[in-house]
Amino acid sequence: xxxxxxxxxxxxxxxxxxACGGNSSNQNSTDxxxxxxxxxxxxxxxxxxxxxxxxxxxxTKEFEDKYGVTVKGTYFGSSDELVSKLQNGGGEAYDLISPxxxxxxxxxxxxxxxxxxxxxxxxxxxxxxQLRNMNDVMKDGKSYGMPFTWGPDYLIxxxxxxxxxxxxxxxxxxxxxKGKVALWDDISNIYLIGQMQGLDKTDKAALxxxxxxxxxxxxxxxxxMKPQIRKYWATAGELDNMFKNKEVxxxxxxxxxxxxxxxxxxxxxxxxxxxxATGWIDRLMITSGxxxxxxxxxxxxYVSQPENMAKVLAVTNYNVANPGSVRYLTDDQKxxxxxxxxxxxxxFWQMVKERKKYNEIWNEVKSAQ
Amino acid sequence: xxxxxxxxxLLLPLVVWLLLFLVLPYLYILIQSFYTTDSxxxxxxxxxxxxxxRAFSNSLYIGxxxxxxxxxxxxxxxxIFISLPLAYFIAFKVKxxxxxxxxxxxxxxxxxxxxxxxxxxxxxxxxxxxxxFLMWTGITKEPVEYFLYSTFSTIVCLVYILTPxxxxxxxxxxxxxxxxxxxAAKDLGAGSFTTFRKVxxxxxxxxxxxxxxxxxxxxxxxxxxxxxxxxxxxxxxxNIIQNLFGTSNDRPLGSAIGMLILLLIFLxxxxxxxxxxxxxxxxxxxx
Numbered sequence: 001x002x003x004x005x006x007x008x009x010x011x012x013x014x015x016x017x018x019a020c021g022g023n024s025s026n027q028n029s030t031d032x033x034x035x036x037x038x039x040x041x042x043x044x045x046x047x048x049x050x051x052x053x054x055x056x057x058x059x060t061k062e063f064e065d066k067y068g069v070t071v072k073g074t075y076f077g078s079s080d081e082l083v084s085k086l087q088n089g090g091g092e093a094y095d096l097i098s099p100x101x102x103x104x105x106x107x108x109x110x111x112x113x114x115x116x117x118x119x120x121x122x123x124x125x126x127x128x129x130q131l132r133n134m135n136d137v138m139k140d141g142k143s144y145g146m147p148f149t150w151g152p153d154y155l156i157x158x159x160x161x162x163x164x165x166x167x168x169x170x171x172x173x174x175x176x177x178k179g180k181v182a183l184w185d186d187i188s189n190i191y192l193i194g195q196m197q198g199l200d201k202t203d204k205a206a207l208x209x210x211x212x213x214x215x216x217x218x219x220x221x222x223x224x225m226k227p228q229i230r231k232y233w234a235t236a237g238e239l240d241n242m243f244k245n246k247e248v249x250x251x252x253x254x255x256x257x258x259x260x261x262x263x264x265x266x267x268x269x270x271x272x273x274x275x276x277a278t279g280w281i282d283r284l285m286i287t288s289g290x291x292x293x294x295x296x297x298x299x300x301x302y303v304s305q306p307e308n309m310a311k312v313l314a315v316t317n318y319n320v321a322n323p324g325s326v327r328y329l330t331d332d333q334k335x336x337x338x339x340x341x342x343x344x345x346x347x348f349w350q351m352v353k354e355r356k357k358y359n360e361i362w363n364e365v366k367s368a369q
Numbered sequence: 370x371x372x373x374x375x376x377x378x379l380l381l382p383l384v385v386w387l388l389l390f391l392v393l394p395y396l397y398i399l400i401q402s403f404y405t406t407d408s409x410x411x412x413x414x415x416x417x418x419x420x421x422x423r424a425f426s427n428s429l430y431i432g433x434x435x436x437x438x439x440x441x442x443x444x445x446x447x448x449i450f451i452s453l454p455l456a457y458f459i460a461f462k463v464k465x466x467x468x469x470x471x472x473x474x475x476x477x478x479x480x481x482x483x484x485x486x487x488x489x490x491x492x493x494x495x496x497x498x499x500x501x502f503l504m505w506t507g508i509t510k511e512p513v514e515y516f517l518y519s520t521f522s523t524i525v526c527l528v529y530i531l532t533p534x535x536x537x538x539x540x541x542x543x544x545x546x547x548x549x550x551x552x553a554a555k556d557l558g559a560g561s562f563t564t565f566r567k568v569x570x571x572x573x574x575x576x577x578x579x580x581x582x583x584x585x586x587x588x589x590x591x592x593x594x595x596x597x598x599x600x601x602x603x604x605x606x607x608n609i610i611q612n613l614f615g616t617s618n619d620r621p622l623g624s625a626i627g628m629l630i631l632l633l634i635f636l637x638x639x640x641x642x643x644x645x646x647x648x649x650x651x652x653x654x655x656x
Contacts, residue, residue: 080616083410087618226601226602230601231518246495360427360429360617367432367604369602
């Protein structure tokens with residue numbers, strides 16, 4: 001109760017300030033949210049807790065200018081980090097989050113997210129139905145997540161060092177590349193080993209429900225792989241730097257790294273090896289604790305417009321949820337967008353029930369000498 | 370009552386501060402260490418010693434505590450080894466500009482830890498300064514990869530960061546040694562080394578112990594150096610705690626390990642204080 005008492009005057013003050021500042025209203029913003037007086041939002045800040053690249057100025061700037069607001073992105077490095085932040089009260093500090101398919105369901109289940117009003121998102125019906133209709137973020141007939149992007153966990157290689165295109169993840173074990181491999185500091189490495197062992201041939205969910213025996217075998221494989229590893233990267237930016245400084249030649253990574261290093265003039269390539277690859281579907285969600293739900297909803301409407309989705313693709317090289325964005329893409333970018341055939345090749349992250357155990361196994365791998 | 374209040378009222382701000390920001394948080398961690406969690410890390414209040422059992426039964430936790438302690442001892446000894454000649458030089462050999470040299474030791478504190486850790490990446494990297502130099506001189510043909518992203522680079526960084534913490538108390542200890550004792554030793558025919566071994570070192574031992582303890586304790590709690598500069602095999606206990614709180618979301622287990630380390634640090638500090646007292650032979654030391 002005390003907390004509310006302390007906060008209430010601050011909110012009242014903010015509302016007063018917002019009301020004063022709103023006089024220079026720009027009434028030309030005729031959004032779908034017809035009843036909303038957007039001028040009241042002026043000066044507020046939209047806090048987004050997201051994967052790297054999801055709050056890039058390339059597409060947030062226009063939104064900021066349009067409504068006179070600030071978009072502030074904070075990056076998280078793993079799904080677990082996001083969940084941990086939400087559990088420790090982060091839902092009040094952030095308005096939007098970008099969970100992947102492995103924790104999205106959990107976030108909805110635990111009421112960390114607020115339902116989305118599809119009517120307020122003009123492009124809702126144009127978003128890929130395949131993504132829109134996934135039921136993991138549906139509760140009581142309401143949707144809690146707007147499809148945003150999806151993509152693979154690629155095998156990335158420096159084509160100046162690795163001359164022939166790798167066909168298998170086993171290239172990570174090639175003695176030729178000892179100390180030249182970077183893995184992500186995340187439990188997804190356990191999925192990777194499962195995939196190398198062919199566990200998901202018949203049932204894709206097998207990677208996310210591994211038995212104790214399978215987990216121990218994955219642990220042994222990952223420990224065996226350690227001499228090959230230069231570093232377990234914690235953020236995409238760290239991986240970019242390692243490729244830039246030629247510390248590594250092979251890695252598990254996201255298209256973002258290719259996008260960034262290509263801009264640096266480096267010859268990085270990516271491939272989905274014969275065993276397949278895992279992938280992720282990222283949704284944007286409004287946190288249940290957000291004090292800016294209206295602004296967050298406006299942002300969802302804005303960022304799902306085809307031209308803005310195209311900008312997201314240009315920054316990240318990720319596939320975006322609005323197929324209409326194709327019109328705004330260059331030929332190279334179209335190749336990325338035209339990945340309909342590889343959507344089926346990917347094994348998209350699912351919720352791991354024994355997440356704690358997976359995490360412990362991963363820590364044991366890291367601590368093994 | 371009046372005088373009692375007057376005497377201790379000066380301490381009041383500190384006591385409030387410590388209570389709010391030290392005692393209560395530790396108490397909370399202690400309580401939390403007996404909780405349990407669901408698979409996604411939501412804490413469930415209760416009383417269970419499950420976390421302590423897991424901490425002791427899995428070598429991931431207890432083993433890493435002791436391995437970190439080993440690294441901490443190594444770091445402390447290297448720091449002492451570097452600090453002794455450095456402090457000796459400033460205390461006994463330098464006649465002018467002592468203050469300047471003393472300030473230079475503390476100078477690195479003005480730069481943020483992260484920046485200094487990143488600097489080591491630039492120095493030790495595959496295409497870093499050290500490798501470029503070694504290849505230029507022809508000492509090595511290929512870049513030495515072990516320099517960066519290894520336990521070696523982590524220890525180098527920690528030694529660099531923590532040496533001032535050791536050098537300053539050692540220097541202070543040297544300064545407190547009465548010059549007359551050193552002169553007496555020389556008069557009695559002892560060479561520089563014998564004087565150092567038999568007079569200076571024993572007298573400065575309390576300062577050396579307290580400096581070494583600083584390095585030891587701070588290494589035990591460091592997670593940034595192994596995170597930024599460590600390799601696939603470098604994992605300090607603080608990294609595991611950070612992971613348990615920030616990633617695996619097992620706060621009870623993180624709290625339990627935190628309590629164990631706290632206990633271990635208390636023990637180390639007690640031991641250090643004991644030996645500092647035991648070896649203090651100068652009047653200024655016997656407080």
